[in-house]
Amino acid sequence: MELTTRMLSPGEISEAVRLLADGRVVAFPTETVYGLGANALDPEAVKAIFRAKGRPQDNPLIIHLGEIAQVEEYVKDIPPQARLLMDEFWPGPLTLVLKKTEQIPQVVTAGLDTVAVRVPDHPIALDLLRQTGFPVAAPSANVSGRPSPTRAEHVLFDLNGRIPAILDGGETGWGLESTVLDCTVTPFRLLRPGGVTLEDLRSLVPVQYGTDADSGDEEAPRSPGMKYQHYAPEADVYIVTGERTATKILELSETYTKRGEGVGVMTWNERADLYPTLTVLGMGPQGDYEALAHSLYHLLRQADVLGLKVLFIEGVSEDNLGLAIMNRLRRAADHRVIKT
Ligand code: AMP
Ligand code: MG
Helix, strand or coil, X not given: CCCCCEEECHHHHHHHHHHHHCCCCEEECCCCCCEEEEECCCHHHHHHHHHHHCCCCCCCCEEECCCHHHHHHHEECCCHHHHHHHHHHCCCCEEEEEXXXXXXXXXXXXXXXXXXXXXXXXXXXXXXXXXXXCCEECCECCCCCCXXXXXXXXXXXXXXXXXXXXXXXXXXXXXXXXXXXXXXXXXXXXXXXCCCCHHHHHCCCCEEXXXXXXXXXXXXXXXXXXXXXCCCCCCEEEEEECCCHHHHHHHHHHHHHHCCCCEEEEECHHHHHHCCCCEEEECXXXXXXXXXXXXXXXXXXXXXXXCCCEEEEECCCCCXXXXXXXXXXXXXXXXXXEEC
């Protein structure tokens, strides 16, 4: 059934609380990306998230809490090293996978006996969660397979008519989904890189991560969501790396430009001049990974707005935040990486 999707201002947070308490879904801002929330304790409400997004049923959801202390109600057997990480990084962009309690319905976890949980670091999200009092299950508020939304307009574009309301908190902070860490294995295992980096985690506890840095796909079986193609614009996307990157991109562009098809290139601002004949999507000042993470999904969505047929992306180094950025870019490119 087609709904009218209301845009709520931060002053109308109580309306979002009311909708959630009524078993409805509401999109809300966090410090990572916009989430599509529902009462995690209400299986029917949670099913509505999967319907609105077109999300596969076997892809479990993250539950969001307003207070760290609430975690005791929903997870059990918390290892001391996981406590250490909660103390250090919560509220923040770190999701921990732990054994769930009976309280959490199967539909949230896609039948797994573990649940992913975090406390977001965003004033509107925290206010919302503290007012509801229940855990809010929330995946990113996009149609499954599309880039995650970092602005309320992105949510509206994807989900207009499919959800009752969007709480508009402006642009999100990090711009990438949270780091996901499985704390049910020893050592803990990084399932998805994010704003809390592998280096940050390893400064406190041992962490394992797939050795094949090129795919990250070894993680797939343990994190059901990672097997799906993600973050993809309509354009064909290629990542290009190495010393001859610009020459290669210009060479590959020719076939498309001859046919009159739009060719885009994502590059650091300082390198834009290398591509006078192409549509440049600026990644920000060279080496500013935080700025790039912040605008990444907007840039991928811009590729569609501009009707590009193909998008070439200059690869970046995989240190710190670069690991999460390249993880998302590889998926957007369906793992097409051209090394020069
Ligand atoms: P999203 O909410 O769309 O950002 O996706 C959440 C990510 O966390 C997906 O990749 C899920 O597969 C992963 N995830 C959620 N719950 C679990 C769990 N219990 N075990 C492993 N991975 C999980
Ligand atoms: Mg998502």
